[in-house]
Amino acid sequence: MLDLSKLEILHPPRPYSWQTLFWLSVFSGFMAFLATGFFRTLIAVIGQILLIISITWLGKINNFFPILWITSALICGLLYGLFKIQPSVLCILWLPLAAILIILDVCFSKDLTFKVPNTSERHTLLILFLTQVLMACWLQFTLITYNWIQSYPSLLTDQLNHSNFIVNLTPRQPPRSVAILQTMRQQLIETLNNKPWTEGESWLKNSAFHIQEMYETFLSNLAEESETKNNLQYQPSLPENQFWKLYFLYPLEQNTQQIYTFRYCNHPQCPPIKQWSSYTVSSFPSDDPWFMESLEVLPENEYRLLFRMEWTGPQSNQSQDTQPYQSHLNCKVFPIGNSPQQTKIQCPAVY
Numbered sequence: 001m002l003d004l005s006k007l008e009i010l011h012p013p014r015p016y017s018w019q020t021l022f023w024l025s026v027f028s029g030f031m032a033f034l035a036t037g038f039f040r041t042l043i044a045v046i047g048q049i050l051l052i053i054s055i056t057w058l059g060k061i062n063n064f065f066p067i068l069w070i071t072s073a074l075i076c077g078l079l080y081g082l083f084k085i086q087p088s089v090l091c092i093l094w095l096p097l098a099a100i101l102i103i104l105d106v107c108f109s110k111d112l113t114f115k116v117p118n119t120s121e122r123h124t125l126l127i128l129f130l131t132q133v134l135m136a137c138w139l140q141f142t143l144i145t146y147n148w149i150q151s152y153p154s155l156l157t158d159q160l161n162h163s164n165f166i167v168n169l170t171p172r173q174p175p176r177s178v179a180i181l182q183t184m185r186q187q188l189i190e191t192l193n194n195k196p197w198t199e200g201e202s203w204l205k206n207s208a209f210h211i212q213e214m215y216e217t218f219l220s221n222l223a224e225e226s227e228t229k230n231n232l233q234y235q236p237s238l239p240e241n242q243f244w245k246l247y248f249l250y251p252l253e254q255n256t257q258q259i260y261t262f263r264y265c266n267h268p269q270c271p272p273i274k275q276w277s278s279y280t281v282s283s284f285p286s287d288d289p290w291f292m293e294s295l296e297v298l299p300e301n302e303y304r305l306l307f308r309m310e311w312t313g314p315q316s317n318q319s320q321d322t323q324p325y326q327s328h329l330n331c332k333v334f335p336i337g338n339s340p341q342q343t344k345i346q347c348p349a350v351y
Contacts, residue, residue, distance in 0.1 A: 018057035025051035048078050060105075068105065072098035088143045092136050099132035141165070152240040154311065157325055159318040177244060177309035177327035181350040184307065185329055192345045197301075197335040200343030204303045204333060211248060243313030249306040302334040327351065 012019040028047025032040050052074045059067025075097060076090040103125050106117055117125060145166065148155060156173040160166050191210075192200050203210055311325030319325065329350050335341035 018054045018061070021050045021054035021057065025054060045078070045082065048074075048081075052078065068101040069094075069098040072101055088140075088147075091143065092140045095132040095136045095139070096129070099129040102128060151238060152243075152313070153238070154240055154325060157319075158316050159322070159324070160316070172324075175309075175311065175325045175327060176238075176240065177311070177325065178350050180244070180246075181307060181309060181327050181329040185331070185347045185350060188305065188331060189345055189347060192333060192343050195343045197341035197343050200333065200335075201301075201303075204305075207305065240313065243311055245310050245312055247306075247308045247310065249304065299334070302332060305331040305333065307331075 010019055010022065012023070025047045028043050028050060032044040032047060035043055052071060055074065056067060056071045058064075059070065072094050076094050079085055080087065080090055106121060106125060108114055153173065154176040156168065156170070157175040160168045192203065195203075307329040309325075309327045315325065327350055329347065331345055331347040333343060333345045336344045
């Protein structure tokens with residue numbers, strides 16, 4: 001059975017007590033439930049303020065040391081409900097606000113009379129305030145780093161060994177270009193494999209235009225994979241998209257290639273894919289291994305489709321030498337069988 005004697009603590013011993021404020025907050029919550037519109041919000045806010053004062057009062061009379069940090073958190077929660085301030089901003093505000101509450105508690109007596117702290121107290125309060133501000137700065141740095149990782153997940157591919165502030169405790173992640181090219185690889189296989197050779201060869205000779213059309217399907221497939229895999233690497237509309245560049249070697253004819261580039265772009269400012277005029281011929285250094293592969297002479301009726309994704313965003317000095325962001329997809333397309341011949345495409349794993 002319920003021991004009602006334990007509820008005696010909630011009975012107000014006098015009108016001026018934390019229990020009175022607690023029951024007033026409960027009453028305000030009930031009245032807010034019955035009210036509507038502006039008055040509902042007003043009564044609810046008053047009830048929350050009374051509850052915060054009641055909890056703080058209870059903690060102070062019991063000398064509960066962390067009470068003012070709890071009060072600060074409750075005030076931040078109230079500000080979020082009233083003004084919809086970003087949670088990250090309130091998290092940063094939490095610790096300095098707690099320090100300010102502690103300073104006010106020291107500077108005002110129980111009858112709200114202002115008193116000047118002595119020298120020792122001033123030193124303590126100053127150190128307390130500065131430590132809370134320092135911790136808030138580290139908290140802000142943590143939140144900023146987290147937001148960077150959410151918006152630019154490929155940064156986890158980089159080498160962070162020489163960072164003075166960041167330690168990567170998880171295994172290095174593959175760059176997002178791997179997920180992009182894997183999806184492109186699957187679409188190429190579905191488009192070309194086992195098709196009549198006449199149809200496949202015609203597709204290859206106009207592949208620059210087909211890649212444009214395929215790109216729209218590619219983005220939708222990437223969105224579907226993001227829903228099933230719940231992996232940031234598969235999200236189709238991340239801010240980091242603007243930093244990816246895809247190089248595509250387009251076969252004008254057998255053993256004659258031309259390089260086209262386009263940016264991976266999927267945000268409201270991007271023009272529609274079919275309106276893009278950004279397919280431009282690029283020049284590559286003659287000693288580039290990927291480009292040199294395109295110069296190899298292929299057997300008769302064999303074509304090559306080469307893709308390379310490069311990261312043009314910020315990166316560490318070490319990654320500029322090792323190129324951990326770079327990913328490649330190399331496919332060969334050729335006919336098999338007797339008349340009528342069929343198209344066969346071989347695309348090794350993305351590397």
